[in-house]
Amino acid sequence: MSVAIKIDRDISQELLWLSAAFETNSDGRIAWPMEVDQHTFQLIASLSFTPKIADHEKDGAIWSAMNECAKTKKFDERAFVRHLRDAIVKIRSKPTSAHSVLAQINVPKSKKTPKSLSSYYGLSRIDFPDRLATAIVLFQDGLSATQVDVALIKLWTCIELVTSRADAKEPLEKAIERASSIFTPPELTRVRLDFIANSRHAVVHKGESGEHSLLCAQWASIYAGELLRFAAFNKHNLTKYADILDYLSSPISERRLKQNIRMSRLRLRALAQRSKN
Structure with missing residues (x-):
């Protein structure tokens, strides 16, 4: 080409x-x-x-x-x-490969197993198929890499693709904050993701093969896999990339979330009043 x-x-x-x-x-x-x-x-x-x-x-x-x-x-x-x-x-020029995305369906013993699931779990329902497909390829490349440093770089890039906005250069902390929000406890996950990011940074920018690269790659594979699952199959039925990022960016503190809801209601009330005048 x-x-x-x-x-x-x-x-x-x-x-x-x-x-x-x-x-x-x-x-x-x-x-x-x-x-x-x-x-x-x-x-x-x-x-x-x-x-x-x-x-x-x-x-x-x-x-x-x-x-x-x-x-x-x-x-x-x-x-x-x-x-x-x-x-x-x-x-x-890298040759394209066929990939499959799997979801586990739990069916109670008292119910019949469905013969089909329509397209609810298909990638065609989301508005970012190319971005998600690229992230899946990076995830697979990371899992199959024969070098730990390469695996770490691929898996971290996968995490960033799923949690970063496509139209803006954001601080790395934003991607880490979003990624950690779906894990329990999020505070520990944030610390681990920050550690993984620093390890990846040492490999890419300093040429160092850190002693923790293997551990970081293993952690990254777990987090990347779960983030891909959330992006494709989240239980909230969020299919737009912007909505998924907004959800991941929302506060995880109940007090802060309630305060945000209260402020949003006040703003809606003010807008409704303004439209009457």
Whole structure:
């Protein structure tokens, strides 16, 4: 496949910063400082692609291009765009696979087992099939990965896809807060997810293979699987991506939730009064 890359804004300063920011570890790994995130974001915002590709694919391609430039120590615009195009072609040329999503149906002994379940559990009923399908593929890739670091990265990206808004660059804390809200206890889950995120950060940005990577990958597989189940089969029958994120973002404190409901009712009352005047 062919990919056209257009540079909408000058990226020379970003490439210059990257050329002096990386380090090469003794085992050949490329390590980046924590500040690199703001520069990768600037690169994503400065480039446009034809055909259009998802932001998480852009991010993965940019990281691949950065690492290739670091290996050759060439960060000129021509070399970067060439490596970027190669990475995108590799990502987009990955063969498609058939995937199945399963749901457990509990039927009382006194009832007959249904012969069919119509399309209630089908992905066609949701308004984000592509995003969910990508998350499922990442989940499967993470489970089948032969390297722990790769598994951790795939599973964490799956979690982020399910819990982050597609149209905004949000703080990582928002995704962690949403993801933890459906687990018990949410406070412990939040701590674990933060630990997993930091471990993934060390692998991607610093080139470190942490001693806790295996544990974090195991935790991530549990959380990612449950979040996928919630996105596809939640008992509240939420099928719109925006509604699911709003639910995950709502307070888990009963007191705060009641206070929000009270404020919403007051606002509705005020709007109704305004419409009468």
